[in-house]
Amino acid sequence: xxxxxxxxxxxxxxxxxxxxxxxxxxxxxxxxxxxxxxxxxxxxxxxxxxxxxxxxxxxxxxxxxxxxxxxxxxxxxxxxxxxxxxxxxxxxxxxxxxxxxxxxxxxxxxxxxxxxxxxxxxxxxxxxxxxxxxxxxxxxxxxxxxxxxxxxxxxxxxxxxxxxxxxxxxxxxxxxxxxxxxxxxxxxxxxxxxxxxxxxxxxxxxxxxxxxxxxxxxxxxxxxxxxxxxxxxxxxxxxxxxxxxxxxxxxxxxxxxxxxxxxxxxxxxxxxxxxxxxxxxxxxxxxxxxxxxxxxxxxxxxxxxxxxxxxxxxxxxxxxxxxxxxxxxxxxxxxxxxxxxxxxxxxxxxxxxxxxxxxxxxxx
Amino acid sequence: xxxxxxxxxxxxxxxxxxxxxxxxxxxxxxxxxxxxxxxxxxxxxxxxxxxxxxxxxxxxxxxxxxxxxxxxxxxxxxxxxxxxxxxxxxxxxxxxxxxxxxxxxxxxxxxxxxxxxxxxxxxxxxxxxxxxxxxxxxxxxxxxxxxxxxxxxxxxxxxxxxxxxxxxxxxxxxxxxxxxxxxxxxxxxxxxxxxxxxxxxxxxxxxxxxxxxxxxxxxxxxxxxxxxxxxxxxxxxxxxxxxxxxxxxxxxxxxxxxxxxxxxxxxxxxxxxxxxxxxxxxxxxxxxxxxxxxxxxxxxxxxxxxxxxxxxxxxxxxxxxxxxxxxxxxxxxxxxxxxxxxxxxxxxxxxxxxxxxxxxxxx
Numbered sequence: 001x002x003x004x005x006x007x008x009x010x011x012x013x014x015x016x017x018x019x020x021x022x023x024x025x026x027x028x029x030x031x032x033x034x035x036x037x038x039x040x041x042x043x044x045x046x047x048x049x050x051x052x053x054x055x056x057x058x059x060x061x062x063x064x065x066x067x068x069x070x071x072x073x074x075x076x077x078x079x080x081x082x083x084x085x086x087x088x089x090x091x092x093x094x095x096x097x098x099x100x101x102x103x104x105x106x107x108x109x110x111x112x113x114x115x116x117x118x119x120x121x122x123x124x125x126x127x128x129x130x131x132x133x134x135x136x137x138x139x140x141x142x143x144x145x146x147x148x149x150x151x152x153x154x155x156x157x158x159x160x161x162x163x164x165x166x167x168x169x170x171x172x173x174x175x176x177x178x179x180x181x182x183x184x185x186x187x188x189x190x191x192x193x194x195x196x197x198x199x200x201x202x203x204x205x206x207x208x209x210x211x212x213x214x215x216x217x218x219x220x221x222x223x224x225x226x227x228x229x230x231x232x233x234x235x236x237x238x239x240x241x242x243x244x245x246x247x248x249x250x251x252x253x254x255x256x257x258x259x260x261x262x263x264x265x266x267x268x269x270x271x272x273x274x275x276x277x278x279x280x281x282x283x284x285x286x287x288x289x290x291x292x293x294x295x296x297x298x299x300x301x302x303x304x305x306x307x308x309x310x311x312x313x314x315x316x317x318x319x320x321x322x323x324x325x326x327x328x329x330x331x332x333x334x335x336x337x338x339x340x341x342x343x344x345x346x347x348x349x350x351x352x353x354x355x356x357x358x359x360x361x362x363x364x
Numbered sequence: 365x366x367x368x369x370x371x372x373x374x375x376x377x378x379x380x381x382x383x384x385x386x387x388x389x390x391x392x393x394x395x396x397x398x399x400x401x402x403x404x405x406x407x408x409x410x411x412x413x414x415x416x417x418x419x420x421x422x423x424x425x426x427x428x429x430x431x432x433x434x435x436x437x438x439x440x441x442x443x444x445x446x447x448x449x450x451x452x453x454x455x456x457x458x459x460x461x462x463x464x465x466x467x468x469x470x471x472x473x474x475x476x477x478x479x480x481x482x483x484x485x486x487x488x489x490x491x492x493x494x495x496x497x498x499x500x501x502x503x504x505x506x507x508x509x510x511x512x513x514x515x516x517x518x519x520x521x522x523x524x525x526x527x528x529x530x531x532x533x534x535x536x537x538x539x540x541x542x543x544x545x546x547x548x549x550x551x552x553x554x555x556x557x558x559x560x561x562x563x564x565x566x567x568x569x570x571x572x573x574x575x576x577x578x579x580x581x582x583x584x585x586x587x588x589x590x591x592x593x594x595x596x597x598x599x600x601x602x603x604x605x606x607x608x609x610x611x612x613x614x615x616x617x618x619x620x621x622x623x624x625x626x627x628x629x630x631x632x633x634x635x636x637x638x639x640x641x642x643x644x645x646x647x648x649x650x651x652x653x654x655x656x657x658x659x660x661x662x663x664x665x666x667x668x669x670x671x672x673x674x675x676x677x678x679x680x681x682x683x684x685x686x687x688x689x690x691x692x693x694x695x696x697x698x699x700x701x702x703x704x705x706x707x708x709x710x711x712x713x714x715x716x717x718x719x720x721x722x723x724x725x726x727x
Binding site for chain 1: 436542543544545572573574575576577581599602603606639640643646649651652659660663
């Protein structure tokens with residue numbers, strides 16, 4: 001049984017300018033001991049998605065179901081939800097400096113977390129536990145450093161302290177929201193290694209939210225690619241990187257400079273993500289898609305199985321067999337597009353082809 | 365720095381003025397920049413120094429891109445701002461087309477500012493939110509009195525067109541543009557006076573990947589069209605590899621290794637470069653699974669009180685006692701081309717395995 005099973009989650013934020021449709025029907029599941037990578041650009045809804053599970057999206061109108069260990073998280077009252085947060089699901093945020101209280105000692109903050117969920121623990125026991133946890137996440141000299149304030153820690157050490165706090169109650173699921181984005185490459189490598197090691201020791205499930213496909217390639221088992229509030233592709237890591245189906249996933253992969261093609265020109269995705277208040281019709285990616293067809297303008301494709309692995313799903317109207325970056329797959333895509341395109345779609349395609357570098361029109 | 369060292373540099377400079385290599389646009393010689401740390405109290409004395417840049421020499425060739433790589437606090441941005449004339453340097457020299465531009469006064473620097481422009485990292489912080497885009501991009505024309513009125517407006521609109529912005533949006537405010545478009549505004553502003561050198565300080569770090577690729581392509585096109593020279597600072601090694609001709613790797617205020625891009629990336633000699641390269645996440649799961657990571661222990665030491673000898677020795681997997689005692693010279697190691705320099709006593713040999721047991725299973 002899945003540890004977490006999210007079904008058709010929707011989150012809307014009513015604002016003065018209109019309804020921001022941040023998450024529009026996303027379903028996924030997380031198995032115990034596995035890592036799900038959620039990838040997407042700014043504004044794709046990946047953070048709102050996970051924060052909603054924890055009741056951290058105030059003002060949002062939430063619909064759908066999120067079964068965690070037999071309990072629907074979305075219907076829990078705040079008191080029950082608080083007992084789940086930290087003890088069973090814990091979060092590691094991007095910026096460790098703003099997530100730690102600047103005026104309290106690091107060790108105290110971890111001890112407080114322990115005591116908040118178990119009042120039978122004495123202060124001394126909690127402090128001891130904090131030191132032990134700091135040691136476990138690789139802080140040198142933990143008994144001394146637990147008396148430091150957050151500003152006395154470096155960025156990498158603060159993130160380690162956050163991880164210590166996250167694992168303090170042995171949660172079943174850790175949600176890491178861009179945990180290494182603010183860190184340098186060598187420190188990022190240390191933190192990712194630590195997360196993998198801790199996960200192997202305790203069998204915790206992990207949701208890794210990131211915009212960095214390199215991090216996903218490193219740490220994830222399964223990947224969910226989000227665009228404009230929806231999952232556009234879902235598969236295991238190998239399929240996402242080597243057999244991408246959705247043109248957005250393919251575009252993301254081709255946008256990254258890589259060493260094998262260092263001299264080549266990059267192939268960016270034209271334009272920019274749409275406004276979540278005023279979404280385009282049909283497939284939300286069609287204004288940026290080089291494979292745009294007539295059908296794409298009218299219907300929003302469902303997330304349907306593609307390929308033969310059984311787990312690979314994509315929300316695109318291109319044939320299910322058009323997988324990967326091979327010439328044969330490209331031929332198949334081009335043929336399909338050739339048949340499926342008339343005036344309106346052709347016009348969009350021409351505009352994209354004419355200005356491949358342009359970022360499109362102004363948002364406002 | 366020793367007396368003889370100073371004399372050597374002085375005589376070398378004289379020689380250089382006569383024999384300035386026309387290929388070279390900028391040459392930085394032994395640049396040192398310390399920030400004083402002042403004590404509290406009524407009379408603030410200098411009680412220490414942040415040794416941000418400590419004896420860096422490098423050469424930027426005309427029409428090429430020099431990539432400057434390093435982690436937070438290694439001094440790469442300080443170095444860039446010194447070259448742009450935004451900071452006074454503590455010692456050392458900066459030569460632009462053979463002319464010494466070190467510590468010039470504002471007035472003396474003025475003509476050089478046309479030649480050297482900067483693009484900053486944060487497209488939100490580097491544009492005044494209360495001014496219209498047209499006037500932001502047009503500022504350089506007014507400051508240098510090269511165009512005004514209708515002529516200025518036309519020049520600005522041509523620039524906007526060139527960097528992929530809609531010229532009709534001349535009267536909009538920065539808040540009406542997305543991050544990538546704002547970075548284009550920064551590029552247009554830097555381009556306004558047709559500079560020879562553009563210093564790009566992490567120009568794409570704040571952007572999403574698909575937008576990042578658009579801006580990188582734009583920068584490449586502009587380099588071809590206008591023969592621009594870039595000093596390109598970034599912490600993303602793949603980005604630097606993509607844009608650069610040659611690369612300098614900095615660690616704690618010093619150059620650890622420099623050379624042509626492929627020499628540095630394919631046969632890194634400094635253990636720090638090797639560690640950086642192994643740490644960079646690659647968007648390729650098979651490569652990621654096979655890679656042997658060199659996990660560095662600890663954090664970068666403080667530049668207020670840097671380690672003795674080689675500054676990297678406290679974290680280096682190859683460190684020996686010599687490394688803590690004697691500072692290594694930046695030189696070509698045996699078997700390397702003359703322009704591939706490494707500051708290390710025990711450089712990495714071809715095929716050498718530096719990886720420590722990283723303690724993770726192959727999954």
